[in-house]
Amino acid sequence: MIEARPDAQPLIVRLRNFVGDTVLSLPALRLLAQHGYRLELVGKGWARGLLEAEGWPVHVRPAKFGDRLTQLRELRQRFRAEDPGFDRRSNTLLLPYAFSAALDARLAGLKAEGHAGDGRSWLLRRAHPRRDGRHTLVEYWELACDFLGIQAEPPADIHVKVTAAQREQAMALLAGQGLEAGRYVLICPFANGRVEFLDRSWPAFPAFVQRLQAAGRRVVIVPGPAEVQGAKDLYPDAIRLDGVALGVYNALLQLAGLVVSNDTGPAHMAAGVGARLLSVLGPTDPTRWAPWGSSVTVMRRWPEWGSVDEVLSAVDQALP
Structure with missing residues (x-):
């Protein structure tokens, strides 16, 4: 388990809705944590069990649009109280490619980054390219690198933890x-x-x-x-x-x-x-x-x- 630093900045990360994608995003998530972010994950209920050994909180995403906005707005309010700079920086990373993920974040007042495409770039604080010919794990890894402004090679193995x-x-x-x-x-x-x-x-x-x-x-x-x-x-x-x-x-x-x-x-x-x-x-x-x-x-x-x-x-x- 990666221990969050006392000065770690909260970062909302919207997970994808599929088990395989969530596993493949693990190296990217760990990279973000290693660079000083306290991950606050939003995803399906099963993600809690899958990621339990990592120690990151998973906020279960509601199905209804209004409930999703309420959840994100409450998270934003909570993290603004903890971190005065929360609203002045990119504070959300979207792993899904969908327009709806960017719309939810924008309407909740969050400053999100994610992949360009699906006509959603205008909803994002910063849109990053999806590069051709990449394995899905590498796509998530490169998105995290783009968010952090670094270059790094992905690991050869994922090393999912088991408690x-x-x-x-x-x-x-x-x-x-x-x-x-x-x-x-x-x-x-x-x-x-x-x-x-x-x-x-x-x-x-x-x-x-x-x-x-x-x-x-x-x-x-x-x-x-x-x-x-x-x-x-x-x-x-x-x-x-x-x-x-x-x-x-x-x-x-x-x-x-x-x-x-x-x-x-x-x-x-x-x-x-x-x-x-x-x-x-x-x-x-x-x-x-x-x-x-x-x-x-x-x-x-x-x-x-x-x-x-x-x-x-x-x-x-x-x-x-």
């Missing part, structure tokens, strides 16, 4: 299923959204899991709230852990012998905690969206998907 309590909870869940650390394959087979109208889910995932289990591998799945029924239907023999908070999920990923995943938020979590990860990609562009880290193996052959045999061979090479 002792999260690890203990994960170990208890595993023990309840008769599992040991390093002795199971954790699968992340669901992927919300599409790429150019194409499904990001590996269609052979169910057949792959059947073959994996036939070979004697213990398979674990941690479905999100909207994925429980799909997990029951498609992976009935996998060990299913429902209702797991994202911080504990980080620990389960870290403790796995191997993680096999689609293009999905938990894949970025797995890479972030340093889990050994096989990332099976289809239409997703890996130069922009591959999980980031030295423990990642990307398997992509497009316009065809990789075969079950190819992925099973990679599993056998990765595990004893």
Whole structure:
């Protein structure tokens, strides 16, 4: 955890609405904290669990427009009382690219910076370019560098933190299923959204899991709230852990012998905690969206998907 300096300036940071993007923004957030900012994050409720080990407060963003403005205005009033210079400087950084994020900040009286585009530059105190050919992590990193007025290279690994309590909870869940650390394959087979109208889910995932289990591998799945029924239907023999908070999920990923995943938020979590990860990609562009880290193996052959045999061979090479 990065301890905030006593003289740290409050900075509101609007997170994106997706787990993977939030993981990929972590190096940029840490860079801001290292340069004297006390981060006050605004985002989805799940971000609290995901970022718990970092120690940054997360203000849960309301769904309604009026409630969002009230929240931001109250934060502005609070930080003005703490920091007399709050209103005289850039005091908000927007990670989302959307027009609405800039509009919310402007109407709340905040002085925001963020990427140009979507016709929103006039709402920002300063708009920064989105450079071509960048991985998404690098986009967020360069935005933080532009905000700070520095140049720096992004880290090779994200190093998502896991608390002792999260690890203990994960170990208890595993023990309840008769599992040991390093002795199971954790699968992340669901992927919300599409790429150019194409499904990001590996269609052979169910057949792959059947073959994996036939070979004697213990398979674990941690479905999100909207994925429980799909997990029951498609992976009935996998060990299913429902209702797991994202911080504990980080620990389960870290403790796995191997993680096999689609293009999905938990894949970025797995890479972030340093889990050994096989990332099976289809239409997703890996130069922009591959999980980031030295423990990642990307398997992509497009316009065809990789075969079950190819992925099973990679599993056998990765595990004893």
